[in-house]
Amino acid sequence: MTNTPGADLHLPEGCMAGIAMHEMSLCESILQVLEQQAETQQYSKVKTVWLEIGALAGVETEALRFSFDVVVQGSIADHAQLEIIEVPGQAWCMPCSRNVVVQQLYDLCPHCGSHQLQVNSGDQMRIKELEVE
Amino acid sequence: MCGVCGCGEGHSHSHDHDHEHDHEHSHDHDHHHEHDAAHSHAPGLSQFRMVQIEQDILAKNNRYAAENRGYFGERGILALNLVSSPGSGKTTLLTETIALLKNDLDIAVIEGDQQTARDAERIRATGVPALQINTGKGCHLDAHRVGHALETLQPKDRSLLFIENVGNLVCPSSFDLGEAHKVVILSVTEGEDKPIKYPDMFHAADLMILNKTDLLPYLDFDTEQCIHYAKQVNPHIKILPLSAKTGEGMDSWLRWLKAELELQRIDYA
Structure with a gap:
């Protein structure tokens, strides 16, 4: 238990504490999944990680790569290669009644210019597959 | 709440169930081995093999959030x-x-900040219980x-439980967190284009409070444009302009809170 000055609630470390940026904490979560799966799937080293990251997931892939290398140091995924599969953003345009491709959450429908869009793909952040030993 | 994370803090009834699940998984090991070996890219040449995971990166957080949501429900x-x-x-x-509201309702507050308990102290001074979490x-x-x-x-x-998150729009x-709604607060001193500069948060929120409207006479803030940007990012977002300082517009916010609380109190079958 660490006592953070001023805090009423003191938690042990390792619960996403001490992480400075968004992608860092996502990488912590990825590493947790890798370590947890190592037990159930019986592997001791991760060589490659395939991630599926949606264009609308709010993840900066370059920052994710940088953070990943830092976070996995000394872990079962030390020096693992990160393969990022980028999934385009897609939304349902209500006036057009069809799916359209969007790059950003504030994009307008490329056909009718409406903002009545409901995102239905491209906001995912998933670990798809691993190459392990 | 913590049977899953192993931090040894607290306890929750539902976690016994999770533990059983873990055991079941461990019984399957032989099966997984054979299955994964069949998918190996270069069978016989390398000891590397492929493992299908298909797991959301935030799955663990989402499990805790579902527990919290059950607790609130x-x-x-x-x-x-x-x-x-x-x-x-x-x-x-x-x-x-x-x-x-404190004479009409029970209220509690969870305060998140990187450092200090200043905000929790400000809340406690109003007479309601507050807990500070420092995220470091x-x-x-x-x-x-x-x-926890x-x-x-x-x-x-x-x-009514307010969870004041760390000041951060990303x-x-x-x-x-298991909340009923995210409420995003934007002050008129920040510029009307915040919703499109930080679209994720405005997309995720159900209600936007446009705060500090008492300062509008001194600023070039374009309220109509700001509302337009917010709805461009999230066509369903509801927007309430108000000034917490002068009280202007607070009535709608209080009515929204009471109505949402009333909805949350309904016992569904």
Whole structure:
């Protein structure tokens, strides 16, 4: 238990504490999944990680790569290669009644210019597959 | 709440169930081995093999969030996740809201900040219970920490719980805490284009408070354009302009809170 000055609630470390940026904490979560799966799937080293990251997931892939290398140091995924599969953003345009491709959450429908869009793909952040030993 | 994370803190009934699951998984090992070996890219040439995971990166946080949501649902507690940039006036909005509602409702507050217990102290000065969580260098609250906070704070049944997130318009948008709604607070001193500069948060929120409207005469802030930008990012977002300082517009906010709390108190079959 660490006592953070001023805090009423003191938690042990390792619960996403001490992480400075968004992608860092996502990488912590990825590493947790890798370590947890190592037990159930019986592997001791991760060589490659395939991630599926949606264009609308709010993840900066370059920052994710940088953070990943830092976070996995000394872990079962030390020096693992990160393969990022980028999934385009897609939304349902209500006036057009069809799916359209969007790059950003504030994009307008490329056909009718409406903002009545409901995102239905491209906001995912998933670990798809691993190459392990 | 913590059978899953192994931090040894607290306890939850539902976790016994999770443990059973883990055991079941371990019985399957031989099966997984054979299955995965068949998928290996170069069988016989390398000891490397492929493992299908198909797991959401935030799955663990989402499990804790679902637990928190169940906790709130069973007890008829309305939990709101308040998000904004630093300095939008979240804490002042809270202290003014509490002053106006505390005679009618039970209210509790979880305060998230990187450092200091100043905000929790400001809330406690209003006479309602508040718990400070310091995230250290962490940029957001997560559902796990909120679960622990609930064990300590123990908000009353049928009460209103405000969770004031770390001042940050980026990360908290991805981390579900189990709240009924995210409420994003934007102050008119920040510029009307914030919703399109930080679209994720405005996309994730159900209600936007446009705060500090008493300063509008002194600024070039374009309220109509700001509302337009917010609806461009999220066509369903509801927007309430108000000034926590002068009280202008607070009535609609209080009515929204009471109506949402009433909805949360309904016992569904």
